Amino acid sequence: xxxxxxxxxxxxxxxxxxxxxxxxxxxxxxLLVHKVEEGFLSGFVVETEAYVGxxxxxxxxxxxxxxxxxxxxxxxxxxxIYLIYGMYYCFNVVTEKEGFPAAVLIRALEPYEGVELMLxxxxxxxLREIAxxxxxxxxxxxxxxxxxxxxxxxTELWIEEGRAPGEIGQGKRIGVHYAGEWKEKPWxxxxxxxxxxxx
DNA sequence: TATTGGATCGCC
DNA sequence: GCGATCCAATAG
Numbered sequence: 001x002x003x004x005x006x007x008x009x010x011x012x013x014x015x016x017x018x019x020x021x022x023x024x025x026x027x028x029x030x031l032l033v034h035k036v037e038e039g040f041l042s043g044f045v046v047e048t049e050a051y052v053g054x055x056x057x058x059x060x061x062x063x064x065x066x067x068x069x070x071x072x073x074x075x076x077x078x079x080x081i082y083l084i085y086g087m088y089y090c091f092n093v094v095t096e097k098e099g100f101p102a103a104v105l106i107r108a109l110e111p112y113e114g115v116e117l118m119l120x121x122x123x124x125x126x127l128r129e130i131a132x133x134x135x136x137x138x139x140x141x142x143x144x145x146x147x148x149x150x151x152x153x154x155t156e157l158w159i160e161e162g163r164a165p166g167e168i169g170q171g172k173r174i175g176v177h178y179a180g181e182w183k184e185k186p187w188x189x190x191x192x193x194x195x196x197x198x199x
Numbered sequence: 200t201a202t203t204g205g206a207t208c209g210c211c
Numbered sequence: 212g213c214g215a216t217c218c219a220a221t222a223g
Contacts, residue, residue, distance in 0.1 A: 060206080060219095083219095087215065175207070
């Protein structure tokens with residue numbers, strides 16, 4: 001590693017190489033960190049969704065290999081970020097081996113470091129409003145399309161060991177009404193009882 | 200080149 | 212419950 005990172009250790013690429021559902025479940029309790037000029041902006045992951053393979057009609061990759069979805073077909077451990085509804089960014093981590101399109105969408109965080117700056121960037125007053133939604137957490141952490149394709153095994157934007165998660169719940173994915181039978185898959189994971197979940 | 204609609208959010 | 216706002220994916 002060319003640069004010291006104050007002792008912080010990003011999860012290894014082997015973590016993202018695992019089965020996508022396993023990654024989605026294991027991410028609960030991990031810490032997503034963005035290093036900025038002012039310091040660190042971070043939060044514990046409390047809600048995720050898995051998008052798995054070329055058949056999953058809820059996944060962008062179901063349309064095949066395109067310029068947009070190329071990252072999902074690539075090697076694991078990279079950020080897949082896209083603009084939605086013209087205004088908000090969604091942050092995903094690419095999973096599984098190269099050639100198999102899959103990713104995990106991070107839907108909500110429990111704020112940890114840089115709370116004051118995140119409150120300011122979100123223009124809200126309470127902790128629970130900072131990152132309780134996928135478009136909200138990217139704004140809070142300052143994640144933009146510029147970071148699409150960034151290596152998460154790096155010292156700028158990464159995920160590291162966080163804390164032990166509480167009990168983990170599972171349910172249907174949100175906002176994928178167009179996906180036919182695939183919208184019924186229980187591929188959303190969340191920490192039961194967390195005050196920082198979306199919706 | 201033109202059209203369409205979305206892995207959302209905040210305000211009415 | 213609805214409009215914002217823009218880009219990728221399609222169709223032509």
